[in-house]
Amino acid sequence: MENEEMNAGTGLIRKSTLLDNPVLRHFVKKHRLNDIEALVLGALLELTDQMKTPIKTTYRAIADGVELATMSVYQSIESLHRNRIIEYKPTGDYVHISFGEIDDSIEEINLAYINARKIKRIESDILYMKKQNYVPSADLFDMIYPIIGKLVAKKIADALRSLVNYIDERLDDVLSMKMWKYRVMAFRTKVPLGEIILRESLPFYIDEIFLLDKKSSLLLGHASRNGEEKVDRDLVGGMLAAINDFIKTSFKAEKSSIDEIQFGNSKVMVTEHVYFFGALVAKGSPPLEFDNRIEGVMNDIHILYRRQLKNFSGNMEDVAGIEKPLERLIEDTNRVPGTGANGGRSLGKVKWAAALLACILAVFLTWGMYCRVMNWQLEKRIADHMERSLPAYSHDLVFNVDGKELAVTGTVSSRETAEALMREVKKFPDIQEVDNRAVVADYRSVRRFRTELEGLAEQMTGLQLALVKQELEKIVIQFPTGVMAVDNAQLLQVRRAWEILKQHPRIHIDIIAFNDPAGGVAVNRRLAEGRMAAVKQSFVRLGMSGERIHVTDFDPEILSADPRFTQFRENRGIMMFAKIPH
Amino acid sequence: MSTAAYKFKIVMLGDFAVGKTSLVKRFVYDAFDDMYLTTLGVKVTKKEIHIEDNGNRVEVMLLLWDIGGHGRFSEISMNYLKGAGGAIIVSDLSNADTMKHIQDHISLFHEINPGGKFFVALNKADLVDAGKSGSDYIKKYLDHPASCPDDVVFLTSAKTGNNVETLFHTMAVQMMREKQ
Secondary structure (H helix, E strand, O other): OHHHHHHHHHHHHHHHHOOOOHHHHHHHHHHOOOHHHHHHHHHHHHHOOOOOOOEEEOHHHHHHHHOOOHHHHHHHHHHHHHOOOEEEEEEOOEEEEEEOOOOOOOHHHHHHHHHHHHHHHHHHHHHHHHHOOOOOHHHHHHHHHHHHHHHHHHHHHHHHHHHHHHHHHHHHHHHHHHHHHHHHHHHHHOOOHHHHHHHHHOOEEEEEEEEEEOOOOOEEEEEEOOOOOOOOHHHHHHHHHHHHHHHHHHOOOOOOOOOEEEEOOEEEEEEEOOOEEEEEEEEEOOOOOHHHHHHHHHHHHHHHHHHHHHOOOOEHHHHOOOOHHHHHHHHHHHOOOOOOOHHHHHHHHHHHHHHHHHHHHHHHHHHHHHHHHHHHHHHHHHHHHHHHHOOOOOEEEEEEEEOOEEEEEEEEOOHHHHHHHHHHHOOOOOOOEEEEOOEEOOHHHHHHHHHHHHHHHHHHHHHHHHHHHHHHHOOEEEOOOOOOOOOHHHHHHHHHHHHHHOOOOOOEEEEEEEOOOOOOHHHHHHHHHHHHHHHHHHHHHHOOOHHHEEEOOOOHHHHHHOHHHHHHOOOOEEEEEEEOOO | OOOOOEEEEEEEEEOOOOOHHHHHHHHOOOHHHOEEEOOOOEEEEEEEEEEEEOOEEEEEEEEEEEEOOOOOOOHHHHHHHOOOOEEEEEEEOOOHHHHHOHHHHHHHHHHHOOOOEEEEEEEOHHHOOOOOOHHHHHHHHOOOHHHOOHHHEEEOOOOOOOOHHHHHHHHHHHHHHHHO
């Protein structure tokens, strides 16, 4: 029974919810009324003329109206009262029901008012438009904008957002490599950097390229992006040529051919060359230097096939392979940076390789440093141990650890000390190989030998000096009268002396000038000093250090008293005397 | 793209309604291959044929430019003649005026393509008496019949197909031999 009642009731409820009653829907939603309560409320709204008029009725009457049990109606009314939707007062068999003031703001009703106002405005605008035969576009725009303006703005914003995301993705792939290229391009072409980036980032595809003989309009070569053509390309090429001729002739174009034909998102870009012209079918905006690229490809074709194309006979073997540069151009242009293209792929590989190499280097360096530290620690431990273990003042040793190998250099005072050294080394299990180069030497003997050796060295040096002196004194650099400059004759002597001196880098020389008395002391002094300076300069030019050459003062009295100059009294020149400075 | 060894542009010349288009359609089985731009006044059709050349089978592509018009040549139409390897000048055997204009078409073609090969198709042969030969008609209607030797004149019928294949085939062979 209850179920039947329920089924009957819900049938009515469904009917009731289909009623266009926003108040009912509002209360049902707000108070989460069940179906029976909603049905009863809907019935009460009808009975009270949408809450305007209080009623006096019976539960039975309401129940009969909604085809529900009286008890269900009673319970529903109780519930509605508890939810403060209705006021009810039972009096005997009757019940007084009324609706109070509703404090709620019913959203649907508010929206309805708003829409009504809009509609009213639009209606008046439409009426106005109907009355006008012609509405100026500005006024029309003002009328329509409130309605569609927001929609258009939203669509544009969505499209721009997509574009920005697309560009960001493209830039992420190429930014690090190509940004500098774009900067250079912007500097060179004076085009704003942002525009260049945008143009380079926006998609641009070549769908097809036609190469047509200028004279006969025959298709010489063709390449396409995906190879799916529904119409024969020879015919298409012929028609392109016909269109080109038509435009040229009909409109007396100043240029010899059309540049571009736009259709939808695509365009046909026509480029004319000496014996042929190319027609590119492309989508999007070409990058900044695309014209140069095209020109380059056309030039290459011209160079390769100039002879054949000059008087093209129709023999296709003459132009075999002409489509290869076109295919390459399509492939290069249609490559999307960063998505499987060579640039992006190789950059990624480089990054990985660099990272791997860095890791390997880091590992090696770390390992190397670790080993070095370990070796140093072991060296220190060994040295400390030997200091403690070997007799004092019996050794002067250096330990070098390289992994498991120990090299020992230096001296030990006796064979026993050397044997003790080896025994102590074996106490270090880390050392598996020993290269013992320590020399057994008596320190006193060593000291004595060293002293004797030093003495011998001094004697040798003295002997060398004497020999060099003797040789140098044989070399006299003579000058003509009144001449200070070093000429070939003097230079020859300088070279002879230098050959001796460069064998003995420790030996210095005093250069002394001598003159004949003619001319007077002042003149002779000037000449002597000039000649000495010139000779010194010559030695320096040959590579001798200037610090090894000592110019002496010109003193004619000393010279005349010195027997070494006796034979040169009537001459002018320079003599050199070797010495070893202290 | 076609794999033909040779490509030739052949223009169809002749007065209005002499059967140029009909001849092309008859010759070209695949009618979908033609593209017609009435505004531009030209219809381009393609046909690939095989011809024997010294025992070798050579593939030749013929691009047939059917230039429409109204009997007078415009500057646009004359542009379409440029670079043509050959021309087929069509006339209507049943229309004497079209026969008289053959000479004009020959002269125009040679003016734009000196040395170009031409053939004359005396079309609608099915409408006239079969007793006469092509040279008879040439001698009758042309002022300079010598400019139109016998070997370039064909009596054709686009309706019956008579001599149509032969005409185009012969033209292709002649053009190929000339280019070699």
